Amino acid sequence: MIAFEDKSAQRVFDQYQRQVDHMVVHLSVEDKKEIKLEITSHLHESMQRDAEDREIDKLLNAIDKLGSLEEYLGPLVADKLIEQASSSLRPGAVIRAFVYNLGRSAKRTSLFIFFGVIYLFVISLFVAGIAKFFVPEIGLYVGEGNFVIGTIDKPDVEEVLGFWITPIAFALAGILYVFTTRILKILALKK
Amino acid sequence: MDKKNTNEFVTKWESQVKKGTLEFVIMLCLKKQRYYGYELISDIKQLLSFDVAEGTVYPLLNRLKKEELIDSEWVEMETGIPRKYYKITDKGIAAMDDMQNYWVNLSLSIQKLLLQK
Numbered sequence: 001m002i003a004f005e006d007k008s009a010q011r012v013f014d015q016y017q018r019q020v021d022h023m024v025v026h027l028s029v030e031d032k033k034e035i036k037l038e039i040t041s042h043l044h045e046s047m048q049r050d051a052e053d054r055e056i057d058k059l060l061n062a063i064d065k066l067g068s069l070e071e072y073l074g075p076l077v078a079d080k081l082i083e084q085a086s087s088s089l090r091p092g093a094v095i096r097a098f099v100y101n102l103g104r105s106a107k108r109t110s111l112f113i114f115f116g117v118i119y120l121f122v123i124s125l126f127v128a129g130i131a132k133f134f135v136p137e138i139g140l141y142v143g144e145g146n147f148v149i150g151t152i153d154k155p156d157v158e159e160v161l162g163f164w165i166t167p168i169a170f171a172l173a174g175i176l177y178v179f180t181t182r183i184l185k186i187l188a189l190k191k
Numbered sequence: 192m193d194k195k196n197t198n199e200f201v202t203k204w205e206s207q208v209k210k211g212t213l214e215f216v217i218m219l220c221l222k223k224q225r226y227y228g229y230e231l232i233s234d235i236k237q238l239l240s241f242d243v244a245e246g247t248v249y250p251l252l253n254r255l256k257k258e259e260l261i262d263s264e265w266v267e268m269e270t271g272i273p274r275k276y277y278k279i280t281d282k283g284i285a286a287m288d289d290m291q292n293y294w295v296n297l298s299l300s301i302q303k304l305l306l307q308k
Contacts, residue, residue, distance in 0.1 A: 002272065037265075037273065038228060038249070044272040045229035046245075065245050072246025076253055189257070 002044050006055040013043075016063060023073050026096050027080050035076070042066060078104050079189060086185035094119070094181060101188070111188055118180050122173045125149070129169035139165050209241055214251055215294065216241070218279065218287050221261055227274035228252065252277055260286055 004010040020039060024032045046062035047055070066072065078101050085097040098116065101108045128149050132138050139159035141148045146157050149169070161168060216235055220226060226234070231252075232245045255261045260283035265273045279287070 038275050041227070041272050041274055042229050042245070044270065045227070045274070049233075067244035067246035069246075071244065072249055075250040079250075079253065079257075 002040060002047075004055055004059075009055040009059045012056065012059055012063075019069055020073070023069060023077055026084075026100075027077065028084060031080055035073070039066075074104070078108070082185050082188050086181050089178060089181055097184075108188060111184070115180060115184050118176070122177045122180065125169045125173040125176070129166040129173070132163060132166050132169075140168075209243070213241070213243065213248070214255065215290055217248065217251060217255065218260065218283060218290065221277055221279040222284065222287050225276045225278040227266075227276050231277065255283070259283075 002013060004013060017036070020036055021032075024035055027035070043059065043062045043066070046065060047058040050058040050061050052058045052061060078097075081093070081097040081100050085093040098112055102112050103109055128138055135151070137151045137159075139149075139151075140161045141150075141152045141154075141157045142160050143157040144154060146152060146154065148157075149165075213235075216239060217231065220231055220234060228249065229245075232243065232248050235241050235243065235248070252261065252263075256263060256277075259280055261277050262280050263275050263277045265275050267273050
């Protein structure tokens with residue numbers, strides 16, 4: 001923590017720290033600590049080499065030269081959220097990575113839209129597995145050129161799995177979820 | 192294309208070239224010695240007259256670290272504010288050999304083009 005003699009400089013620094021806190025709120029404790037310490041270290045070094053007399057001027061110059069928080073911290077947070085989603089596999093982390101990365105760049109947005117469709121399929125499989133208990137007609141229907149997970153009202157189309165649809169749909173959804181989340185990280189972080 | 196548009200185009204092109212070569216420049220610096228973030232940025236600015244927003248270097252350092260081309264360590268300082276030093280890894284040195292070869296060949300090819308009448 002930088003010790004300021006000037007109260008105004010301290011207030012500006014605290015305010016800046018709060019903005020950083022806000023941006024890194026969803027990152028792991030370790031990442032938060034690392035990022036905040038590196039920013040503090042940078043500001044400190046920058047102030048040490050500034051010829052201005054007043055602390056507040058030195059601090060404002062240092063912040064100004066570092067650039068906008070969104071510009072330099074945004075890409076870092078976006079990458080780290082993808083890494084967190086991929087390593088933890090928690091749905092909350094995946095959703096946060098989605099929200100933060102959509103609109104970040106054309107490449108990221110198109111990639112996340114594509115993977116969003118796959119995740120919707122994963123959710124559909126999961127829902128179908130549960131819904132079987134409430135709507136027994138739900139199942140895997142095969143025949144007459146049809147391959148449908150859900151319900152279908154056609155003769156000569158047979159429901160093939162019965163209540164096995166539930167464990168199979170859960171397993172398939174789980175495998176697809178893990179695979180998709182790992183691939184998403186590789187593709188999103190690839191240059 | 193009038194003069195104003197030409198200048199705009201050149202400014203944009205310069206910015207793209209700087210952005211595209213920044214990782215290479217960072218790696219070149221780190222091949223010579225270890226650096227902490229602020230020191231690295233200052234040297235890049237001084238040596239190459241690169242006018243970079245200081246913050247833009249950190250996502251690149253993070254990316255290079257993820258690729259295991261560079262590594263970092265915190266060093267405690269007397270001031271009480273530690274410095275995070277970055278250094279090139281063996282993998283980074285191997286990558287730099289390829290990158291330098293590519294850069295030299297590219298420069299020579301462009302130089303040839305420039306000298307052609």
